Amino acid sequence: MRFTLRQLEVFLAVAQHNHLTRAAESLAMSQSAASSALRDIEQQFDVQLFDRHGKRLQLNEQGRLLLPKAESLLVQARELEQQLSRHSTIGNIKVGATLSIGNYLVVPLMASFMTDHPGTRVTLDVANTRTIVEELLDFQLDIGLIEGEINHPHLHIEPWMEDELAVFCHPHHPLAERQRQLQRQGQSLKPSDVIGQPWIVRESGSGTRQAFERAFHGWLPEMNIQLELQHTEAIKRAVEAELGLGCLSSITLRDAFERGRLVALHLPQLNMQRRLYLAMHRQKFKTAGIEAWLDLCRGYAKNVVTNQS
Structure with missing residues (x-):
């Protein structure tokens, strides 16, 4: 050699x-x-x-x-x-996650991983889909958990979990009352009811924004986008301040809905479903640590499906 x-x-x-x-x-x-x-x-x-x-x-x-x-x-x-050398240490890994996943799903996974493999360390980088993809391509991350749909020749993309977006508003918003009236009549809101409203949404480059635009495809030129914010909590606070409607992953809204701080607006005519993905560079060698992390993520997804069944 x-x-x-x-x-x-x-x-x-x-x-x-x-x-x-x-x-x-x-x-x-x-x-x-x-x-x-x-x-x-x-x-x-x-x-x-x-x-x-x-x-x-x-x-x-x-x-x-x-x-x-x-x-x-x-x-x-x-x-x-x-x-x-007969070392059995899994080793440290660098994980990147998009905001909804990083803020609401990854921390329990990290805790489980480090409990199962004492002495290991998981470094987490939380950013939007575009940034996570760039860091994977630059080998700054071992693996990414992303919301956006990506097709890149240098990345291996594996479907991970199902997710759903939710349109929401302040409990005192006129659409919340209109929804209650329609529900008593066995009806529901239509896209035309929400199109002209002020909207607070995620920034371009995020997976949530990508899914939002796909769901409202055809109506986008008519929509009134008032604010574009990078953080889910900022969007929730803006909607709580009655600045307009929001659209985020249902994962990020469960607590706010349960506490009655926000109200979900049901729009059955729209497809709000999407997938979350595991992403890696195709030339990234899968260490024992990466394999263990992938197994943990896949097992978590199976448990979620089982619990929902």
Whole structure:
């Protein structure tokens, strides 16, 4: 073999820090040794992996192509080393979750995971679907739990759980009373009843906004979007302040509905169903920790389905 794992470690460290000195420090080695390792691998294969700008090294296209394979190879080597050393530690994992999932579903999963595997640590990054996908593609995350429908050639997307959006309003909103009147007559609200109302919705790039626009497809040009907010709690507070109607995952609204702070508006003519997904980079090596996390998520989804049956 014409390269060493140490050379790959140096390559990955430089790609992360864009600076040879900082890369060497992160690997607890001298700058000259790191420089030599990087120079050797480039010379051995007659390839340049970085563009040099003074002391700054910027990964070029050739380096970007090598990056995921080098990372995958090192992860497998470390796992093999653990097995050879007879270490049974699952290891730490980095999870990304979209806001509804991260704020309402993932924390119990993290607690269960760390209880089942003492000494492990789960790092959680909560953001919208677009951001989580970008971080998966950049190998900043091991796995993502997302709400949006994504089709990317570099990502493996696995259906995880069923979810449903809910349109809601303040208990004193005229539509809440109209819904009660219609229900006494055996009828329900129609999309035309809500289209012209002021709306407070999630920002573009979020899975919730994607599902909202799909549900109201055809009426979007007529809708009065007053506010776009990044956080579910902010949207709920805005609706409680009687600024308009909201539309969020039913997961995020259970407590508010039970306490009577908000009222669900039922629109049976609209398809408010959607799926939640597990997402990984196709070239990401599945460590024992990642496999354990996937098994936990799949088991949780099965339990939810069983309890709803």
